[in-house]
Amino acid sequence: MRRKIPLAIAFVFGIIMIIQFFIPHRISVEFYRNMLNALVIVGIFYYILAVSSLIRVHRGKIKRKKPGWGYSYVTLISLVVTAVIGVLGGAYQATRITSWFVQHFHWQIEQGTGLMVIYTYIQIPMGATMFSLLAFFIASAAFRAFKARSLTAVLLLVTAFVVMLGRVPIGALLTRRLPEIFHLTNIVEWILKYPNMAAQRGILMGIGLGMIATSLKIILGIERGYLGGGD
Amino acid sequence: MKERKGLIIGSVIMIAIFVLMFIKGEPSKSIMVWIAAILTLSIYSFLYKDNVFYKFAEHLFVGVSVGYSVSVVWQNAFIRRVFDPLFITRTYIVNDKFSLYLFLGIVIPTLLGLLMLSIFTKKQAWLIRIPIAFVVGSYAGMGIAPSFQANIFEQTRSTLYVTLSISASIMIVGVISTLVYFFFSKEHKGLLGKTANLGIWFIMIAFGASFGYTVMARISLLIGRMQFLLHDWLGVIK
Numbered sequence: 355m356r357r358k359i360p361l362a363i364a365f366v367f368g369i370i371m372i373i374q375f376f377i378p379h380r381i382s383v384e385f386y387r388n389m390l391n392a393l394v395i396v397g398i399f400y401y402i403l404a405v406s407s408l409i410r411v412h413r414g415k416i417k418r419k420k421p422g423w424g425y426s427y428v429t430l431i432s433l434v435v436t437a438v439i440g441v442l443g444g445a446y447q448a449t450r451i452t453s454w455f456v457q458h459f460h461w462q463i464e465q466g467t468g469l470m471v472i473y474t475y476i477q478i479p480m481g482a483t484m485f486s487l488l489a490f491f492i493a494s495a496a497f498r499a500f501k502a503r504s505l506t507a508v509l510l511l512v513t514a515f516v517v518m519l520g521r522v523p524i525g526a527l528l529t530r531r532l533p534e535i536f537h538l539t540n541i542v543e544w545i546l547k548y549p550n551m552a553a554q555r556g557i558l559m560g561i562g563l564g565m566i567a568t569s570l571k572i573i574l575g576i577e578r579g580y581l582g583g584g585d
Numbered sequence: 586m587k588e589r590k591g592l593i594i595g596s597v598i599m600i601a602i603f604v605l606m607f608i609k610g611e612p613s614k615s616i617m618v619w620i621a622a623i624l625t626l627s628i629y630s631f632l633y634k635d636n637v638f639y640k641f642a643e644h645l646f647v648g649v650s651v652g653y654s655v656s657v658v659w660q661n662a663f664i665r666r667v668f669d670p671l672f673i674t675r676t677y678i679v680n681d682k683f684s685l686y687l688f689l690g691i692v693i694p695t696l697l698g699l700l701m702l703s704i705f706t707k708k709q710a711w712l713i714r715i716p717i718a719f720v721v722g723s724y725a726g727m728g729i730a731p732s733f734q735a736n737i738f739e740q741t742r743s744t745l746y747v748t749l750s751i752s753a754s755i756m757i758v759g760v761i762s763t764l765v766y767f768f769f770s771k772e773h774k775g776l777l778g779k780t781a782n783l784g785i786w787f788i789m790i791a792f793g794a795s796f797g798y799t800v801m802a803r804i805s806l807l808i809g810r811m812q813f814l815l816h817d818w819l820g821v822i823k
Binding site for chain 2: 515580
């Protein structure tokens, strides 16, 4: 019972959504739109679980005084402060609360809301810096991982080097005296358009076939991992 | 000893920044730019080693990112798709007539979503499987036909629909050999093995190109951050 009902629900909705794709009628399209809306609404509650899980992990760290537990306060406080500012003050458009603060304290919020100020001056800079940090590590990791031990490793390294060089002005400058066919930009274009695209297509087809097989397994109840353990 | 060395390096960098700022720069007057700059430097301090400033920035980043997405989900999903249609705009009333279909279109998914919270109970926790099955089953059904269309038919058509040239032949050979490489139902021996090996070559070229692009994207971000520090924050470069 506890497993059969969910399996039946997955089967029914899976089959309905497959059939819906082949019916271009207005009602079918409207149904598809409502299903998308319904999935977004259910997704809200997924989010509640995700956030509560994060809070639980950090609360546990603080409770047990695990190493670095003080930083958990930073995460929890910043989460609450950002969420409160976003929910009460508005995400994209200022709410009455934001307008009240703007009026009474003569604030000037260029971005429109407090959340957007946090987004512009804290989240974006930190996100970009985190990812740019990888520029340093990716180079050292590549040096260690891709030491040209085999022909395939050489192929990978040479392609990466040629693509990088061909996409910067110095690449074009280096080969400007050669016949046009040997211009680095043209070589890179060719690599991306043919051998690279061939492998990408093969991988895409594999992904597609894998997705279809997994979806069918879910709908037919062969794949039940998503139901979790227990009865 | 190592910490002392780090402290010295950090201090030298900070002194260099301040000297540069006061001699040549036109530092920003915005407190938010200063906060962004300090957080940026805190994250870059990881290049030396893991430290207090980096850990602080890392945890702050997690908290702010989750807080931001909470606000976005609240605004874009809850307010726009549940609260407003139910209580403010009342989208289920069409031409002064109550539409049960539209009403249930909001209420049923909300109730289904509420079942997710059953995980917090001990006895009724299994009820969480119902919304999960709804989402997983629906997405599985939604995915099959478009996946056939976009990943199989379109890719096959684009591969075969080419002019007669060496490049086009390379494309066809590349796609087939890559697919053969991922075919594990038979041992890669003989012709199959050789074709699979050729597939590895193509895959390595693709990975190399992706790797090159990834490195370039990261370096471009690094240039962006440097521009922020030297232009927006310190005003050293114009």
